[in-house]
Amino acid sequence: MVVKVGFLSLAHMHAYSYGRALNNLANCTLVGIYDPNKERGIKGAQEMNTRFFGDPAELLTQVDAVIICSENNRHREFTELAAKYGCHVLCEKPIATTMEDAEAMIDACREAKVKLQIAFPVRFATPVMRVKEMLHRGAIGDVVAITGTNHGQMPGGWFVDPVLAGGGAVMDHTVHVVDLIRWFLGQEFVSVYAEAGCGMLWDVDIDDCGMLSMELEGGTIVTQDPSWSRPRTNPTWGDVTLHIVGAKGVIDLDAYAQNFVVYDDAQNKVSERSFAEDMDLGLITDFITMITDDREPSITGLDGLKAMEVALAAYESARINKPIALN
């Protein structure tokens, strides 16, 4: 079986990496791209060597599955549309910007009997998978504390628009780490405290700094730093790190550590180049085999909802300066 895939919007830059993965896999084909931004869609279609569709319905009748890389607040409308046409969905993170939208997406896919997967590619990074295996076999005993970071540069564009993105750094960079920890330990977060600051580092009217302090149902304590605190001169976009303290040992995970450094006088620039395996390829491979094998998504809509719920609670906590209990 060759899975026919289309894109609904290229607003999120991850689309281009997913597109490369689709073009590299044998058991799928990239049929085309719909993008409400016609210019971006046409250009993207050229880059990915595929067709641009001016009408999403036309694309949806020709594909088995879609990848939604729209602005966060439009995930729901595109998911509902895909479900209506019986297409499976891979939706970029965060799942949505409100609980109501996330629930509606999950319901729509369930009712239409299509699969909904959320794009948390970091789960497919080789070092991350290895740490999950280490924790599973008890390499460091019971986990008691975790400090995470998902730093980044300020992404600009619609990411700093409160309506389109649903939040700034806290929304953008909380969900990856929260998802990894839920996946590692199989436990839910029960409380969230957060500090957040708007325009503290950049000229933006949205949170660009944050610090979350949380607790899991088993009592493990967790902090997460989602700040857009990497300067323009940083040699790379950012990081995903976890310092995991167990009763019998400690693991320091730096998911993007596999780099060499290039010092480029011509560009007056220092940059890191990855030699790691491509986690986006891992995510897309998993999504396609989910369809060919007709199995459940490895990252469900509920996973997406739970991660977003923590980010939303963090905003509420930062507003009232009190910890928030989660059910």
Next chain:
Amino acid sequence: MIRVGVVGYGTIGQIHCDALGNVPGCELAVVADLDPARRTQAQKDFGVEVANDIEEMLQTTDVDLVDICVPTYLHEQVMVKAMEANKHIFCEKPLARTLEEGRRLVNLSAGYSQKIGIGHVVRFTPAYMGIRQSVEQGEIGQAGVVRTFRGGSQFPEGWQDWFANFDLSGGVILDLAIHDLDLCRWLFGDVQRVYAKTSRGRTTAHLEHAMIVLRFKSGVIAHVEGSWTNFKGEFYTTMEVAGTNGLISYDSRTTNPIITMAVPEESMQVGAVAANPYVLELQDIVQAIGDDRPPLVSVQDAFGTLQVALAALESTRTGQVIEL
């Protein structure tokens, strides 16, 4: 020549005695310790007089400066005795175990005629002094978000294992993370509120990991992490300050110019630079006495840091945000 009496010849007392040998204008005159084996060791190590405790030390030996290196919960009583004898005082951090002890020391020190300095040694550590200078000069613009880490080595050894007794030591927050709480106060000023979590109670007493989230009055957000773990590993510290114009990033693991593998007993280098922070902090009090100026870290200043650390402990106990 300022004659120094060190009270307490445990881990930190021994470090101070070593450091004093490199501080011009002073000499180690006497070491006091309750443990006879430690007294014998001090005699052997430095050929100095020894005493059972501070009282005996003050009766038998002429000292100008009392250097207090006893466990935290004994700081107040030893410092009070040194003050009654009208001596100059240097006391290890933290200032005290409780707010009440700290407040009494603040009151007693107001108007005290001799010098009192508190050993917040990180303020004398070259890497952090450099970071502070960069921040103060505005090299990275306005500071916004800050992270610090301290720990990674084995659990500290202390007299009667006092570090493991929370009532005596205050755990990793009051003993270890307080270094970075003090550092952050030194760099970013007064703290508005604190929220903290610790693993204490979920593991053995010889493992504690704590994470403290701070909001400063200036708006700065900080994450201070302290770790006592009982695993084999080197002690290390990190610091990051992100500002409107850039980022300062420090990791002690990547700044050691000498890495040895063949000779384990030589692998512990004190810092990556020639200046030893313990020498610098003791030099500061000795110079303060000579120049009749205040030492860098006053009782009042150390009390400010103690308040933040105790607020963090209060937060771990109640699960609430503590406003200062």
